[in-house]
Amino acid sequence: MSLLSISMIDRRQMAEYLSGNKLLSGSQPAAMIYAGHQFGYFTSQLGDGRAVLLGQLNQWAFHAKGTGPTQYARGGDGRAVLRSSIREYLASEAMFNLGIETTRALSLVGSVMLPVRREAIETAAIVVRIAPIVAFIRMGTFELFSTRGQYDQVQQLADFVIKNMYGKTLTNKNRYNLLLIDIAQRTGNLVAYWQAYGFTHGVLNTDNMNVIGSTIDYGPFGFVETKLQGYVPNHSDDESRYAFDQQPTIAAWNLAKLRLALNSLIDLPKPIT
Structure with missing residues (x-):
């Protein structure tokens, strides 16, 4: 796990980092691999198809979702849409304030310049989640x-x-x-x-x-x-x-x-x- 170096960064610069346009010093983004039982049936290889770990700062790991396809995307476009990203942002913060253990949302960035096709054309987004690395x-x-x-x-x-x-x-x-x-x-x-x-x-x-x-x-x-x-x-x-x-x-x-x-x-x- 790479250790991030964050010093004095202004708001505009931070938006660049949190949108994935720039990498923080020390960041070596990595998609995690895993297997899993999905709906009761075992799949021998899965992984973060649209998310990457950006690195770790003290005890906190930074995990960006919607950054594009990784080697585990299995044919997906690797994107998240603004609608579902807002739901995750609000829900994770609500859960935290209810006293329920959860990842938290550090930031949410939308891009009208990057349309994403789902049932209709939607706006792309990246949500950065933070949690201890073992989460x-x-x-x-x-x-x-x-x-x-x-x-x-x-x-x-x-x-x-x-x-x-x-x-x-x-x-x-x-x-x-x-x-x-x-x-x-x-x-x-x-x-x-x-x-x-x-x-x-x-x-x-x-x-x-x-x-x-x-x-x-x-x-x-x-x-x-x-x-x-x-x-x-x-x-x-x-x-x-x-x-x-x-x-x-x-x-x-x-x-x-x-x-x-x-x-x-x-x-x-x-x-x-």
Whole structure:
């Protein structure tokens, strides 16, 4: 992870950096690779198709969404539109102020000079998200290396998460067991808050849940004002897999997949799948 150098930058210059037209000193943009279970089916390689990590400043990672296609775009145009970017900006700030763990929106830049075709022609936008670096380590990141048999990388990733979550390197024998238990507790707390406030994520694939227990990837989300069984904000979810009332069950299912991905490191009973 590259370390950014930010000194005295005026407002116009900052707009250039946050729109992706210029790079901050020390920035080496990188798209992250991961795998994931999507709607219950495993996909062996996914990744940030329209987003890049710009770098890290102190404990904060800067993640720009809508910057154009990466090597993981899978044929997409790599763009985000202003409409959905405004939704993410507002929702992430609302979640933060409700006390729910989430990435936050640092900036939002629109470009009328760059039309994007969806169901209609829309305005392109880039939203820069900030969070601790481990917020961008997904359950599916561990699945990627585990399913490839790259167990050394699984351990390196786990040690990276431990160091960045707890601020130190742990050497105790059962540290990976404790990590999994902590991730499960954090995930449980997060979903409990979602259920309490009526937030429905909409796409709870294993590549859309991170290891720090915070909300990421605001896509077809929605809020319900009362407990509505079967509420589904994602029109692509034909089987209502990620309905509001199913979120606790799906979170537990995803954690079971993470447990399997960590199988080479931990000594706990295997989950029933």
